[in-house]
Amino acid sequence: MEDIAITGLGVISSIGHNVDEFCQNLSAGHVAAGPTPWNNEDGLENVWMSKVENFQAEDWMDSRVADGTDPFAQYAIAAAVQAVESCGIKDFDDERTAVVIGTSCAGTEVIANSQRGLDLEGPSGVDRKLQIKAWPNMAAGQIAQRWKLHGPLLTVSTACASSIDAIGTAARLIERGDCDVAIAGGCDASRTQVTLIAAGRYGMLSPQPDPYKACRPFNTERFGIMGGEGAGVIILERADLAKARGAKIYGYLRGYASLSDGYHPSSSNPDGSWEARTMEKAIEDAGLPGGTDDVDALIAHGTGTPLGDIAEIKAINQLFGGREKALKVSSIKGHVGHTAGAAGVMGLMAALHSMEEGAMVPTAGTTDVDPAADFDVVIQKPSKGELKTMQVNGFGFGGQNASLVVSRN
Structure with a gap:
């Protein structure tokens, strides 16, 4: 792989709504674990989630965009705002800038809420914006619209490898000469009752009375996953261009x-x-x-x-x-x-x-x-x-x- 610089970073997570807070809490060993709203229901006893708390979409986008997006896309937009700000590019070359975002579950919340609304209220209970909120490509699409970009626009959905594949795909676009800069990353907000119950019934979730032991990677005793949510977005850029403009380079994507x-x-x-x-x-x-x-x-x-x-x-x-x-x-x-x-x-x-x-x-x-x-x-x-x-x-x-x-x- 040719030299590709990483020049911008942004994140919305359960342990921080910016990169500095996120990284400091990682180093400190901080665990964000709390009960689900359905913790006492069959299959969800002692199941914990790592939730994004105190997130206000309107802090990152105008109210019209917030009203037309599901949380998975809202997190991605907020992370992209941070990444673009940190990269220092004021005006993107619109046709030479790609957007590649990965998601596994996309807009499950609006679908679940609309089904509940339909059951309780009939057709008037269905969110009329369901399609534009739920579709997986809406995170990438909203980011491209935010900065009026006209380069390659792609959504990657490869389960829990989605953001790795999104970043790798973006790097290949730069290598091929299809773009010079790419906004890339991934997002998800699968926190609905139906998805959690399904995961619990499938044996994926870790039923632990102690939330700090809910997820124990590589531990001798380990019992399953703890659900999480959030988004991360990075800016990839041809290294020669990044150096020429004096950009801060956080690292290089090598392979x-x-x-x-x-x-x-x-x-x-x-x-x-x-x-x-x-x-x-x-x-x-x-x-x-x-x-x-x-x-x-x-x-x-x-x-x-x-x-x-x-x-x-x-x-x-x-x-x-x-x-x-x-x-x-x-x-x-x-x-x-x-x-x-x-x-x-x-x-x-x-x-x-x-x-x-x-x-x-x-x-x-x-x-x-x-x-x-x-x-x-x-x-x-x-x-x-x-x-x-x-x-x-x-x-x-x-x-x-x-x-x-x-x-x-």
Whole structure:
């Protein structure tokens, strides 16, 4: 991959509505976990969510846009506002700027509310703007409209790999010469009663009386995911253009790969082989002289599920096990829950923060690391040490495997 600079960052999350707050709370090991509105219903006992609190859409967009968007898109717009402000570009070249946003669930809230309204009130209870609120492409579309952009406009939906694939797709557009700048990232706000009950009935959620143990990535005892929500958006830019205008460069996107497990609708291949191959291909795409030895640390997908974590453990062991210097690994899902379409881009921000600080963010909720892990899972507090190059994983239902390689310089 040619040099692609990361020049802007923005995030809306359960642990912060801006990048500084988000990163500080990651380093501090902060956990955002609270009850769902339906905590005592069948299948949702002792189930926790990591919710975005005190978010006011009108702080980030005018009331007309807020009224016509579902929370998943509102979060994306707010994150994009931050990213554009931080990148310092005042006037985009409209046809040379792409928007690529990933989402897994899109507008579930407006659909659920409209169905409830239909049941209770009849047709008048249905939101007349349901289509423009619910469709997955509306997050990207609203961002393009906000800045009057006319370049490539794409929406990626690859389950929980969506934002990794969105960023990788945006990078390929820059590589191909289709654009010079891309606004890329991911978002989700799947917090409806029906989706949570379905996840609980499918055995995905972690029923724990202690919210701080709701999600425990790579822990010996782990029971499932904690639902999350939010958005992350970054600005990708041709490195030569970013340097020429004196932009602050947060890091460089070096490599990307996306492969299929081809195994099961909801389970990773238990041998981890295609997750390992995806990571390997991203490293090959990055052209690292030392290959896997040049990767200092990894923000893992790390959901805290019994089967998902063991597949990723095996994948990491296959690729990085036995190194003289053990790979540092963290997952941020114990902090913010599983943010689905936003998970990968939030992980990327955690990687950039770790490299900048020279200290790997810890894995919240984890106290007793699975002995199968042949790598250093960072827990309890940040792990200090120089971090030049990091990898970020995103795996999802349907066999989606995606990985990015980023570097500080």
